[in-house]
Amino acid sequence: MTSLAERQAALVAALTSGAPVPPGFDARLVETARVALLRKRAGEVARQWPELAAALGPRWLPEWTAWAAARPTNGSLRDGWDLARDLTASGALPPRAGAELAVREAAMHYDGRTAPRPRRLPALRRAAGAVAVQAGGRVRVLRR
Amino acid sequence: MTAYGVGIGWRPEIAGFVAQLPGLRFAEVVAESVHAHGDLPIGLTDLRDRGVAVVPHGVKLSLGGAEPVESARVAHLAAVAQRLGAPLVSEHIAFVRAGGVEAGHLLPVPRSREAVAAVVGNVRRTQAELDVPLALEPIAALFDWPDDELDEGAFLTEILEQTDALLLLDVANVYANARNRGTDPAALFDRLPLERIAYCHVAGGAAHDGVYHDTHTDAVPREVLELVTELCGRHRPPALMLERDGAYPPAAELAAELDAIAAASGYPVIT
Numbered sequence: 001m002t003s004l005a006e007r008q009a010a011l012v013a014a015l016t017s018g019a020p021v022p023p024g025f026d027a028r029l030v031e032t033a034r035v036a037l038l039r040k041r042a043g044e045v046a047r048q049w050p051e052l053a054a055a056l057g058p059r060w061l062p063e064w065t066a067w068a069a070a071r072p073t074n075g076s077l078r079d080g081w082d083l084a085r086d087l088t089a090s091g092a093l094p095p096r097a098g099a100e101l102a103v104r105e106a107a108m109h110y111d112g113r114t115a116p117r118p119r120r121l122p123a124l125r126r127a128a129g130a131v132a133v134q135a136g137g138r139v140r141v142l143r144r
Numbered sequence: 145m146t147a148y149g150v151g152i153g154w155r156p157e158i159a160g161f162v163a164q165l166p167g168l169r170f171a172e173v174v175a176e177s178v179h180a181h182g183d184l185p186i187g188l189t190d191l192r193d194r195g196v197a198v199v200p201h202g203v204k205l206s207l208g209g210a211e212p213v214e215s216a217r218v219a220h221l222a223a224v225a226q227r228l229g230a231p232l233v234s235e236h237i238a239f240v241r242a243g244g245v246e247a248g249h250l251l252p253v254p255r256s257r258e259a260v261a262a263v264v265g266n267v268r269r270t271q272a273e274l275d276v277p278l279a280l281e282p283i284a285a286l287f288d289w290p291d292d293e294l295d296e297g298a299f300l301t302e303i304l305e306q307t308d309a310l311l312l313l314d315v316a317n318v319y320a321n322a323r324n325r326g327t328d329p330a331a332l333f334d335r336l337p338l339e340r341i342a343y344c345h346v347a348g349g350a351a352h353d354g355v356y357h358d359t360h361t362d363a364v365p366r367e368v369l370e371l372v373t374e375l376c377g378r379h380r381p382p383a384l385m386l387e388r389d390g391a392y393p394p395a396a397e398l399a400a401e402l403d404a405i406a407a408a409s410g411y412p413v414i415t
Contacts, residue, residue, distance in 0.1 A: 004258050005210035008251075009243030016245060024290025032355050033286040037249050043390060073248040 016072035038065050041073055049080035052101070055094035063087075081110060088127055098128030099144045106134035145342065146231070148197055149411040150402055151385035153345075158388070159187035161395050165402070167414030168196055170343065170383040175200035175233065180223035192228055199343070200224045201234045205270065207280070208239040208253035213266040218273045225276055232342055234279040234312045235270070237263060237303065254289035255299040260306070267307040279310035279342040284317040284358035286324065296321070297335025304340055311336065314345035314387075315375060319368045320358040330374050338375070343383035346372060346405050360389035364401055372408040384409050 013019035015034050021027045042064045046053035053060045067083050074082070084101045087093040093101065105125035110116035122135040131142040151170030154162050162171065171191055178184065178200065184192075192198055202221050205213050225233045238250035253259040271278055282300055294302065304311060313336070322329035346369075348362040364386070372384060386401055399415040406413040 003210065004254070004256075004262060005242065007254075008210055008239055009245070011251065012242045012245050012247045015247055015249075015251075026287050029287035029355070032353070033249075036286065036357055037247070041248055072245045074246070 012072070016070075018070040038068055041068060041076070041079065044076040045080040045083070048076045049084065049097075049100060051099065052080060052084055052097040055096035075115075077116065078110070081116070082112065084127070085112070093128040095128045095130070098126075098130030099132065099141050101127040102130045102132035103139050103141060106132040107137075107139045145382045146197075147411075148343070148383035150406045150409065150414045151343070151383050152398075152402065153201075153385060153387045153389070154188060154191065154198065155389065155392075156185060156187075157390075157392050158398065159185065161398055163187055163190060165414050167412060169414075170197050170199070170385060172199045172201045172234070172343075172385055172387075173228070175202040175221050175224050176204050178224045178227070180220050180227065184227065188228070197231050198228045199230050199232055199234060200228060203236065203250070204240055205235050205266070206238070206240045207235055207266040207270065208237055208251075208259065208263050209242060209266065210239075210262050211242075213269050215269075215273075218270050221270070222273045222275065225274065230276060232277045232279055232310065233274060234281055234342070236281045236283050237300070238283045250283045252283060252285035252288065255292040255294040255296065256289075257293060260294075260299065260302050263303050264306045267303070267309055271307065271309070277310050277342070278307075279312040280304065280307075281312035281314055281345070282317060284314070284320040286355065286357075288325075295335075297332055300336060304337060309340075310342035311340045312343060312345065313338075313341050313375075313381065314347070314358075315371050315384075316345060316347040316349060316358055316364070316368050316387075319365075319371055320349060320356050323356045323367075329371055333375055333378055338379035338381075341379070341381040343385060344372070344375070344381045345387045346384055347387040348401075360387055361391040363393075363397075364404065369404055369408040372405065376409045380409060380411075384411070 010022045014021045021030045042061055056063055073079055102125045106123045108116040109119050124133045130144050133140055133142055148170035152162055154171045154173045205217050221233055236250050239253055240247050318329050318332055346364055347360045348364045349356055349358045350362045384405055402415055403413050
């Protein structure tokens with residue numbers, strides 16, 4: 001008999017990481033919950049990253065779903081940030097979403113693994129053609 | 145317990161609407177959205193100064209997790225309760241993480257003796273750090289575990305009896321679970337210690353592909369309001385509050401939902 005801890009971990013993995021549904025569960029209902037969870041996360045990330053979601057328009061939900069299906073949440077701020085960086089790396093970040101990312105990159109230091117924290121030194125960052133500069137904690141968009 | 149009547153879940157997006165409710169005496173705030181030591185959001189300070197009871201509602205303690213509840217999270221909940229002068233706090237009978245991975249949602253625990261023991265242990269650890277009572281909320285679950293030993297009434301009653309916790313009964317969750325399982329929602333009322341209810345949630349949802357989702361972003365269905373009336377006919381809880389978490393409608397629609405809860409429960413209108 002596996003422990004409650006192991007069984008809970010297996011269920012979370014099925015819902016967030018693409019792992020198989022543990023034996024005995026109603027696979028159709030667990031799949032319903034998995035999809036509902038991705039949609040709920042999409043709404044939360046869109047609130048944190050409104051320009052990213054708006055710039056992707058009708059592609060937002062499919063882009064998000066494909067990206068997030070096997071990535072458990074690190075909170076909506078980091079989830080949206082990671083997605084925006086991945087889109088930047090593949091040249092797919094829409095120009096209209098550039099300023100939002102550039103502003104955050106200039107304002108905060110984010111190592112991709114732990115919570116972002118405010119920068120102490122001035123910084124200039126670019127994303128998808130947009131440019132943002134930060135000094136003394138104040139951020140300005142130089143080009144959208 | 146004080147009868148507060150109809151209340152609402154305070155959210156930053158509807159803070160202006162909530163501030164202008166003349167009869168409001170009860171509100172709830174997501175505990176994790178409040179700083180334990182920094183400034184309180186302005187709307188919350190005003191409510192507290194007006195004498196509105198503001199209850200912190202935790203969503204990330206993971207009381208149903210097999211691992212012991214994290215002490216820093218419990219300390220935060222206790223500190224927020226103190227800052228708000230809250231008469232009680234609430235959390236869910238659910239787990240939200242396992243093996244170091246966040247689920248991003250409230251997940252059901254199996255209705256087994258082993259899970260009862262895990263929940264009871266975590267509730268007691270939490271109660272030990274709190275100055276005020278803790279109310280536990282049964283969740284809406286889209287699926288059940290394959291090896292449930294207890295029915296929902298026995299499972300919840302067992303936890304409440306062993307911990308002496310209060311009950312936060314979400315009428316919309318009762319409706320959602322019964323509808324998705326094909327059972328009678330009011331039947332659960334006969335199995336629960338209704339006198340232990342601290343307050344109730346009332347929320348909206350929507351059906352997709354034959355499954356009812358407790359979304360908190362849709363209107364409150366007529367069936368949920370009828371269930372409120374059914375519950376209040378047996379034992380009227382001290383407070384019933386609207387829980388809305390997004391896709392906020394115009395103020396007139398929110399006010400109409402609050403009035404509908406007042407009508408269904410027999411409490412005075414607060415709009």
